[in-house]
Amino acid sequence: MSNGSVQSVDRAIAILEILAREGASRVTDLAAELDVHKSTAFRLLGALEQGGLVEQSGDRGRYRLGFGVVRLAGAATAQLDLAKESRAVCLRLAGEVGETVNVAVPQDGHAVNVSQVRGPSAISGHNWVGQRTPAHATSSGKVLLAFGALPLPEALDRFTPLTITDARLLGLEEIRRRGWAFTVEELELGLNAVAAPVRGSDGAVVAAVSASGPSYRLTPQRLPEVGEIMTAGAREISQRIGYYR
Amino acid sequence: MSNGSVQSVDRAIAILEILAREGASRVTDLAAELDVHKSTAFRLLGALEQGGLVEQSGDRGRYRLGFGVVRLAGAATAQLDLAKESRAVCLRLAGEVGETVNVAVPQDGHAVNVSQVRGPSAISGHNWVGQRTPAHATSSGKVLLAFGALPLPEALDRFTPLTITDARLLGLEEIRRRGWAFTVEELELGLNAVAAPVRGSDGAVVAAVSASGPSYRLTPQRLPEVGEIMTAGAREISQRIGYYR
DNA sequence: CTCCTCTTTTCCGTATGGTGGAAACCAAGT
DNA sequence: ACTTGGTTTCCACCATACGGAAAAGAGGAG
Structure with a gap:
């Protein structure tokens, strides 16, 4: 049993959990909650977005969980x-x-x-x-x-x-x-x-x-x-x- | 729009997609499909497991999607x-x-x-x-x-x-x-x-x-x-x- | 029971990927 | 038009994630 130590994967999962809880969040707020730099949060969101697990809300700079999560859960x-x-x-x-x-x-x-x-x-x-x-x-x-x-x-x-x-x-x-x-x-x-x-x-x-x-x-x-x-x-x-x- | 380049997050998401498609997989098979080393696949699985997104199947070394994915999808x-x-x-x-x-x-x-x-x-x-x-x-x-x-x-x-x-x-x-x-x-x-x-x-x-x-x-x-x-x-x-x- | 094969898991030195910081860009409000 | 605050881009540096070696484990054959 490993200790789950892949920092950026841990952070990405934390982002998903925050978005599940909050419904939608801004880059700045996610960065503050994760205690990482805004550019780090932005890059992680980009990776999750590319993978379909998050998507941007209507207004700029706000993210929510994407339909990719629903597809995974379906499986x-x-x-x-x-x-x-x-x-x-x-x-x-x-x-x-x-x-x-x-x-x-x-x-x-x-x-x-x-x-x-x-x-x-x-x-x-x-x-x-x-x-x-x-x-x-x-x-x-x-x-x-x-x-x-x-x-x-x-x-x-x-x-x-x-x-x-x-x-x-x-x-x-x-x-x-x-x-x-x-x-x-x-x-x-x-x-x-x-x-x-x-x-x-x-x-x-x-x-x-x-x-x-x-x-x-x-x-x-x-x-x-x-x-x-x-x-x-x-x-x-x-x-x-x-x-x- | 970023290009989604966080290698380990990309790989972790790819693991989730493979598990969604296959139902369950072994470390060796995931490593082969991702074209990474088995220890890399093992470490990424460990991080996903820690975050609740994957869990081990009954038999040793076999992984499947975890209930954390269902919780995220619920949200x-x-x-x-x-x-x-x-x-x-x-x-x-x-x-x-x-x-x-x-x-x-x-x-x-x-x-x-x-x-x-x-x-x-x-x-x-x-x-x-x-x-x-x-x-x-x-x-x-x-x-x-x-x-x-x-x-x-x-x-x-x-x-x-x-x-x-x-x-x-x-x-x-x-x-x-x-x-x-x-x-x-x-x-x-x-x-x-x-x-x-x-x-x-x-x-x-x-x-x-x-x-x-x-x-x-x-x-x-x-x-x-x-x-x-x-x-x-x-x-x-x-x-x-x-x-x- | 022993040996073999293959997979899982652990450990570690190294180099590369991810980081924070600076700054440019953008949108909204006054 | 200016200010404010957030988003997004770029880059040098270093800490993390990597691959490789090897130990441990499980299952099967003889």
Whole structure:
């Protein structure tokens, strides 16, 4: 843990905080509050302005927070929103399907779980949250691959004898057509899963919600039924985070 | 207009943008993308973390945007929200009262107008938006003084023979009791106004909405009626920006 | 359990980027 | 037209931020 000592970055952040508090400020006032020279304050404001984090008010020499801050915050809260808004839906889905439900987002070429609700009959205490999973061997991953939220990996590693290691056999087009994906003992023997796409406000797929359980309960015959349930659940999560189509 | 040349601030902002785009990143990846040394990236992240704009993800060495960005954005959008959300209400109030309606926020010891809707019978083409007005001589200003959104100025300047220049005679307690304020030819001869307080999500008064017009139309006898209308309008604006009490 | 690989984190000498100061420029008020 | 106070520009200097080396840590393979 560092002590945060980059003087001009510290000062720039202090300027942002002052502007958040005051609404708008003049160069002179900011300089006085920061105890720096007016030319220093002016230069720091220039850098923040160039980066979109501040902008000039109508009248000369007065600054306020810029829309760049709102854009950054939008990105910061998007995943907070997703985890928060999806929780209630995951709880219901876990009860309805009877298995563990997860929400995964694309990150560094992997599917990373950000939310989990354990199924009522869950045997395993396994917590998937924070864990990255191989996209080609998980139902969530296949969804993210199919809908363009993840790029196809160069190598598809084998985890079980049933793992698909040929990209052409992943069936991504069929997943797009059907609207949900599944795996049958491809990540772990005895583990099946079904996932559906979660869309953001612009319609792009930003996450996947999945149900997973032992193959003797989540049988291949049961996949279509569970697929429809997850698709409806995914749609509801999408609406909760701002997708209205 | 400066060229934004503060290298470490520029780099810090670039880090924020990368994190907004990627969701989370490692030190090594940020360094590569910024084309700086890993120790440089690490130090900049430390400064941003100290300022609350980034935080570490669960796993070691991975960073994401922090809640400080959301707090800054909250401040940035609050006034955008106010101007946007109040517009529809101001339009209706202007029609209902028949006079020009303004919304003012406290800034640097003044009441500053951020939104205006001209009344149907407005004679003057005067645009108040962006203009700061003396708090003690305007109805909006008196509201902001009464409810603690503005401090009492040291000197109360006289604008007309009717301007109140003794702070004790402003009647701030009565304004709090009654819930609205008025001026009668205190800023300009022949100009009267009525204002009511707009509250933010935490209940604090963050703005005032006012109706102003010529004293032969906005007569003293008409002030109570208009006061009630403005109070209802202010409550509606408050609810639109998140006040639910 | 050991070793390897890669990343994170720390430390430090150096040079360059950021500083304060002086001054030019600008806007508002009298 | 002049004054006042703030904004903005320019520049020499030095203190801070840099990159590099290395220590520490984590994860994976054998």
